[in-house]
Amino acid sequence: MNASRALYLALLALLLAAPFVGYPIFLMKVLCFALFACAFNLLIGFTGLLSFGHAMFFGFAAYVSGHAAKVWGLTPELAILSGTVCAAGIGLVTGWLAVRRQGIYFAMVTLALAQMIYFVCVQAPFTYAEDGIQSIPRGKLLGLVDLKDDTTMYYVVMVIFIAAFALIYRIIHSPFGQVLKSIRENEPRALSLGYNVDRYKLLAFVLSGTLAGLAGATKAIAFGLATLTDVGWQMSGEVVLMTLLGGMGTLLGPVLGAAIIVTMQNYLANLGSLVSIVMGATFVVCVLLFRRGIVGEIAHRWGKKA
Amino acid sequence: MTEIFGIPTAALFGQLLLGLVNGSFYAILSLGLAVIFGMLNIVNFAHGALYMTGAFFAWMLLNYAGINYWYALILAPAAVGLIGVLIEKTMLRWLHQLDHLYGLLLTFGLALLLEGVFREFYGSSGMPYELPAVFRGAFDVGFMMLPKYRAWVVVVSLFLCLFTWYVIEKTKLGAYLRAGTENPNLVKAFGINVPLMVTLTYAFGVGLAGLAGVMAAPIYQVSPLMGSNIIIVVFAVVVIGGMGSILGSIITGIALGLIEGLTKVFYAEISSTVVFIIMAIVLMVRPAGLFGREK
Numbered sequence: 001m002n003a004s005r006a007l008y009l010a011l012l013a014l015l016l017a018a019p020f021v022g023y024p025i026f027l028m029k030v031l032c033f034a035l036f037a038c039a040f041n042l043l044i045g046f047t048g049l050l051s052f053g054h055a056m057f058f059g060f061a062a063y064v065s066g067h068a069a070k071v072w073g074l075t076p077e078l079a080i081l082s083g084t085v086c087a088a089g090i091g092l093v094t095g096w097l098a099v100r101r102q103g104i105y106f107a108m109v110t111l112a113l114a115q116m117i118y119f120v121c122v123q124a125p126f127t128y129a130e131d132g133i134q135s136i137p138r139g140k141l142l143g144l145v146d147l148k149d150d151t152t153m154y155y156v157v158m159v160i161f162i163a164a165f166a167l168i169y170r171i172i173h174s175p176f177g178q179v180l181k182s183i184r185e186n187e188p189r190a191l192s193l194g195y196n197v198d199r200y201k202l203l204a205f206v207l208s209g210t211l212a213g214l215a216g217a218t219k220a221i222a223f224g225l226a227t228l229t230d231v232g233w234q235m236s237g238e239v240v241l242m243t244l245l246g247g248m249g250t251l252l253g254p255v256l257g258a259a260i261i262v263t264m265q266n267y268l269a270n271l272g273s274l275v276s277i278v279m280g281a282t283f284v285v286c287v288l289l290f291r292r293g294i295v296g297e298i299a300h301r302w303g304k305k306a
Numbered sequence: 307m308t309e310i311f312g313i314p315t316a317a318l319f320g321q322l323l324l325g326l327v328n329g330s331f332y333a334i335l336s337l338g339l340a341v342i343f344g345m346l347n348i349v350n351f352a353h354g355a356l357y358m359t360g361a362f363f364a365w366m367l368l369n370y371a372g373i374n375y376w377y378a379l380i381l382a383p384a385a386v387g388l389i390g391v392l393i394e395k396t397m398l399r400w401l402h403q404l405d406h407l408y409g410l411l412l413t414f415g416l417a418l419l420l421e422g423v424f425r426e427f428y429g430s431s432g433m434p435y436e437l438p439a440v441f442r443g444a445f446d447v448g449f450m451m452l453p454k455y456r457a458w459v460v461v462v463s464l465f466l467c468l469f470t471w472y473v474i475e476k477t478k479l480g481a482y483l484r485a486g487t488e489n490p491n492l493v494k495a496f497g498i499n500v501p502l503m504v505t506l507t508y509a510f511g512v513g514l515a516g517l518a519g520v521m522a523a524p525i526y527q528v529s530p531l532m533g534s535n536i537i538i539v540v541f542a543v544v545v546i547g548g549m550g551s552i553l554g555s556i557i558t559g560i561a562l563g564l565i566e567g568l569t570k571v572f573y574a575e576i577s578s579t580v581v582f583i584i585m586a587i588v589l590m591v592r593p594a595g596l597f598g599r600e601k
Contacts, residue, residue, distance in 0.1 A: 050407045052414075097586055100593035104349045104406045105545060109589065112542040116582035123575065233538060237414060244411065273430075276422035283415025287408050288397060 011252075015158050024150035025223075030262045031161045032219040037242040037254030038168055039211030044240075045249030046172055047204045048184030050107045053114025054212050054239050056094070057087040059231025060117055061213030062220035066133040067126050069221060076139045076147060080160075080217040087213020088206060090117065095205035099198050102187075114236055121231050132227030136220055153222055160218050164211055169251065171207065180204050212239075234276075241279055244286050247293025256295055313571050319450040321567040327456050327525065329563015330463030331357075334518045335540045336547065336555040337470055338511035343549045344487045345507040348398060348409030354537025355417040356512045358530060360386045360519025362424055365435050365528045375438040378520050386516025390509040398508065399501075417534065424530040432527020441524070459521050466514065467556045474552055483507065542585045547597050554597025 018027050036058055043049050065083030068074045074082065098109045121127045128134075138147035147153045171177050179200055182190045191197045220226040229235065238261065246257025261279070268275045286293070292300055335353055342350045363382035367373040373381065393416065401408050441455035474480035486493045486500055494500045519532075526532060540559075547558030562581050569577040576583065588596065 050410070052410075097589045100589050101545070104343075104410060107407065107410055108349065108541040108545050109585070111538055112545060112582050112585055115538045115542075116579045116586075119578045119582075122578075233534065237418065240411065240414070273422045273425035276418050277426065278422075280415045280417070280419030280422055283418065284397065284412060287412040287415065288400060291404075291408065 012162070015162070019151045019154045024154040026262075026266065028150075028154050028157045028222045029219075030259050031157050032215050032222065033239075033242065033262050034255040034258040035161050035164050035218070036212050036215035036239050037246070037258045038165060038251075039208050039215060040239045041243045041248060041250075041254040042168055042171065042211065043204055043208040044243060045253075046177060046184065047180045047201060048187075049201060049205065050240075051098075051110040051205070051208070052107045052233070052236050052240065053094070053110035053112075053117075054209070055231050055233065055235035056090060056114040056117040057209040057212035058216035058219075058235060058239070059121065059226070059228075060090060061087040061216040062226035062230045063121060063127050063133060065217035066136040066220040066224075066226035069139055070133060070136045071126070074139075075143055076141055076156075076221045079139075080214065080221055083217025083220065084210055084214045087216070088210040091206040091209025091213075092202075095202045095209065099201045099205065111233065111236065114231075115233060118228070118231050118233070121228060127226075127228075130228065132225060132229075133220070134225060136224040136226065138221055138224065147221075157218055157222055160214065164214060165255075168211070172251070176200075176203075238279070241283055241286075243293075244291075245282060245293055247296030247299070250293065250295040250299060253293050253295035257293065260294075316450050318571050321571045322564060323450075323452065323456055323460075323567075325564045325567020325570070326560065327459050327563070328566060329560035330460050330467075331518050331522060331536065331559075332540055332543050332563050333467050333556045333559030334463055334514055335536065336543045336559045337467055337552060338514040339540065339544055340549040340552060340555045341470070341474070342508055342511040345483065345504055346394075346398060346402075346409070347406055348401070348413065349406070349541075350508075350511065351410055351413040351537065352393070352416040352420065353413075353512065353515050354533030354535075354540070355420040356386050356389065356533070357515040357519040357522070357536065358424065358533030359389065359420060360516030361435070361523040361528045361532065362428075362519075362530075363516070364520040364523045365433060368435065375520075375524075379517070382520045383513045383516040386519070387509040387513035390512035391505055393512075394505045394508040417537070421530050421534060428530060430530055432529035432532075435523035435528050437524045455524060459525065462521065463518070466517070470514070471552045471556065539581050542581045546581075546585050546588045546595060548595025550595075551597040554595075558596060 036054070039057075040051070040054050043051055061083035063083075064086045065079040068082045069076060069079035094110065094113045097113065098106055101109055122129055126133075138153060140146050141156060145152065147156060172180075179190065179195055182193075183195070183197055183200060187197060190200075216226075216230060219230070242257035242261045243254045244257070245260060246255065247253025264278065265275055268278060290297065335357060339350055339353055342348060342353075360382045363385050364375070364378040367378045367381060368375070397412060397416075398409065401412060437455055441458060444451040444453045445457065446452075474483060482493065482498055482503065486498070486503055490500050522532070539562075543559050543562050544555070546562065547554045549555070562584065565584065566577060566580055569580045
């Protein structure tokens, strides 16, 4: 317990010191995607449900918060909140449909529903189709703190990330989280113990979608941009890869996975389609040889500590 | 000009025909998915990418080697089938004992990989595939003009679907396959080479996708993105129909193609989402799918 507390403290120090070493813009991107991956991991890693449509929360929340900040002129925290609330709403409706099917069908249903949201975003007037919502103002936090400065913005993103991470930590270690894990391990058994499995799954789905929406909404404010890329199926695939690479069902895995993928995309960005080749190959290698992911592998070698 | 509900009949039947063509492709692809799922318990996400690969092989054969459509119709699916053998033997085989989700993840990676490779070399804009001379022009069937090539695609697809259905449901080979789906160990005990059967099933399924790709090449532009565009719709088709029944996949695929064509005429705004909306309704009313049995 002490070792992991020391680890978290070290990571906190790292997050606080990071903008003095690295580029705040890059760090914000890592944190937004790390949050996205953590939210996704809540579902796949701790409930055993593979959603192939998480981009719908991320991307749609980005559009809503961008619209709220730019057109309605809301302050950033309200803009992010409105994006997040919309994601929760979508999560409730899509989750209600998706939990009716299990396993592989669940993945296909979420993918298809996400594609539907994607087409809605292509056609809806407020998303500006191919252009996306551009130059979204960061505005002033609570009407007081100007977020124009990248470092200030970074700390806001950091606080959001830490709060969401703490929430996920709390969820996983709560009795509710234990029920989710039991569903992951053996669904019929959880059912026979009297748990309303579908309702638990739905709640997990909504929580995961809401947090993914929080990530997308924050990203839209931090980067002033919400586009179709955020809501397309490739984005859903990316978050799966981040989680798989870092380690499904580990707390820190998705964070590490997101950091690696975002770094890789930064380096390969000029090479266009190479990104998708490398990502595809990473997927294949992870599934064939490396199913625990990096953090999972470390935890496994060192005996269950992390 | 004659009209139905204020829509010129020519436009209506034109869209219905296009819907039928799309529906035929949905049917072939979802049929392949169903056959593969039955035998391997894997949802083949790479199905769309292999369909795209088939179209590209046809394009390459024509433009690099001057080999025409008719040979491509055999060579390209065979090549895609070989890729399938390779994928099954080197990768999917190792996932048999694991959760189904890993198969989906692996084939998703393969889809990204294939799409990336073709994008690297050919860019993401589409390339036209020249229609063979025999198929130029259209039949005049009285109430509309029927382009020859579209008629050909519909006829061939229907034949392929019924042929597959016949082989699986009515022949001895199909009986082995179905038995292998139910209980592979027992079938092995009868001296049947189940691993070989699994490999060939996968090769056959993706070969069908490759063939669909060749047929699609002259209608749509040959583009690296054509696979991912269609596979998600096909997944929705599979959710609607359920993967339990071969005939069910065929009927669902064609019906949804037609419905999509109709919406293009009457309410074009939702034509790209109508399949997903139907999926949502089916999930509400009949969660197991129209022809489905939960597995």
